[in-house]
Amino acid sequence: MTTSTTTRTALLHDAAFCPYETLRLFAQEHNNKPHRNGALASFCGIARAQRQEQKPEQKPGRESGHQEKSSDALQSLYLDCYPDMAIRSLEEIVCEAQTRWHLDAATIHHRIGDIPVGETIVLVACLSARRNDAFDACRYMTDMVKIRPPLWKREQTLGGEQAWLDANADDSRRAACWQKGLSTREAARHIS
Amino acid sequence: MKILYFAWFAEKLGKREEDIVASDLDSLDKLVAALCARDESYREIFAQKSLVKCAVNKRVVEGNTSLAPDDEVAFFPPITGG
Numbered sequence: 001m002t003t004s005t006t007t008r009t010a011l012l013h014d015a016a017f018c019p020y021e022t023l024r025l026f027a028q029e030h031n032n033k034p035h036r037n038g039a040l041a042s043f044c045g046i047a048r049a050q051r052q053e054q055k056p057e058q059k060p061g062r063e064s065g066h067q068e069k070s071s072d073a074l075q076s077l078y079l080d081c082y083p084d085m086a087i088r089s090l091e092e093i094v095c096e097a098q099t100r101w102h103l104d105a106a107t108i109h110h111r112i113g114d115i116p117v118g119e120t121i122v123l124v125a126c127l128s129a130r131r132n133d134a135f136d137a138c139r140y141m142t143d144m145v146k147i148r149p150p151l152w153k154r155e156q157t158l159g160g161e162q163a164w165l166d167a168n169a170d171d172s173r174r175a176a177c178w179q180k181g182l183s184t185r186e187a188a189r190h191i192s
Numbered sequence: 193m194k195i196l197y198f199a200w201f202a203e204k205l206g207k208r209e210e211d212i213v214a215s216d217l218d219s220l221d222k223l224v225a226a227l228c229a230r231d232e233s234y235r236e237i238f239a240q241k242s243l244v245k246c247a248v249n250k251r252v253v254e255g256n257t258s259l260a261p262d263d264e265v266a267f268f269p270p271i272t273g274g
Contacts, residue, residue, distance in 0.1 A: 152200075154199070164269070
């Protein structure tokens with residue numbers, strides 16, 4: 001599923017990809033002379049070892065603030081995906097950002113399948129003449145990636161436990177801020 | 193009609209897709225009823241309607257909708273995002 005082309009605005013990767021090389025190629029392709037873009041903003045999401053906290057009402061038996069044992073640490077994430085819908089959703093997010101802010105280019109690269117802890121899950125990047133447009137668009141795309149593409153996360157611990165995650169209510173609240181047209185500063189208050 | 197399942201729905205059923213040939217399944221409600229009549233694993237999946245999301249031909253749909261024999265219907269739990 002991974003492809004070497006850099007002309008698409010969204011890509012799914014079923015194997016590890018290097019975010020730094022991807023970012024370098026993106027900037028190289030879109031920021032040729034006359035170098036009108038003064039800002040390149042990016043976000044790289046990485047699989048962390050800590051389990052995602054689930055609200056007690058979402059997962060009975062797993063309370064907030066629960067002390068993790070070493071076997072609770074994550075070994076990997078698995079991201080199930082409806083590929084055709086996911087690509088279209090990511091492309092729509094990029095298109096919306098390009099409509100809403102002054103961007104020369106934007107891209108989203110998303111990993112699917114098994115993702116060992118420490119590897120990149122997602123890279124969001126955009127190029128703009130000015131930093132405010134680049135920062136705001138990057139934050140918008142990142143927030144939308146958390147709720148819109150048909151992706152489902154399953155955690156696997158070092159102890160061998162597997163669990164599908166519920167939708168994150170905080171992610172939905174952040175996205176709702178954008179949809180209500182709140183400013184970046186107001187939306188940022190909902191980001192932990 | 194091609195039926196797709198994702199996340200724990202696919203795990204529960206032990207399959208990610210299946211083809212159904214039945215000209216009388218011309219609505220989503222009829223399709224769900226036919227699937228639930230098969231066995232307990234389908235009934236468990238469709239037990240809580242609010243937790244079952246559906247896409248027809250890669251577009252999310254809400255409520256009942258008409259279906260054609262060559263449609264692609266996907267069932268999945270709420271999206272957890274990237």
